[in-house]
Amino acid sequence: MTSIGEVMTGEVFTLTPDDTVDRLRDMMHVHDISCIPIVDKTGLCGIVTSTDVVEDWPADQLLGSVMTDQVRAVLAGTAVTVAARIMREERIHHLVVGDGTSVDGVVSSWDLLNVLADIVDSGDQPFDGCER
Numbered sequence: 001m002t003s004i005g006e007v008m009t010g011e012v013f014t015l016t017p018d019d020t021v022d023r024l025r026d027m028m029h030v031h032d033i034s035c036i037p038i039v040d041k042t043g044l045c046g047i048v049t050s051t052d053v054v055e056d057w058p059a060d061q062l063l064g065s066v067m068t069d070q071v072r073a074v075l076a077g078t079a080v081t082v083a084a085r086i087m088r089e090e091r092i093h094h095l096v097v098g099d100g101t102s103v104d105g106v107v108s109s110w111d112l113l114n115v116l117a118d119i120v121d122s123g124d125q126p127f128d129g130c131e132r
Helices: 021-031 080-090 109-122
Strands: 035-040 043-049 094-097 105-108
Touching: 021 035, 035 105, 043 094, 080 094, 080 109, 105 109
Parallel strands: none
Antiparallel strands: 035 043, 094 105
């Protein structure tokens, strides 16, 4: 079974609650990324995604006031099927990979869609042995 650690994006850019929306937009644009975990001195404390950024926030607004502070994180060893279920049930497009204090990666719905496409292309049966 494929794990999240095998498909996650390992190069993660983070910001702090004291950073601004303008800095977030610049970072997303320059690195062509769709989410940025927000960390403070204790670890993961929020997330901002490209869906959030469509809001008309002032450039100098602090991320601490606009971030989603209920972040869903999974460990790198989590099966992609488990992650897909979490994302479907919670209607989210990104999961932070880490233990809540560290941010080791990010996995998106696109990453999981690529896994499914690879399975279909290989001719493997994606649901053999999986709980439905």
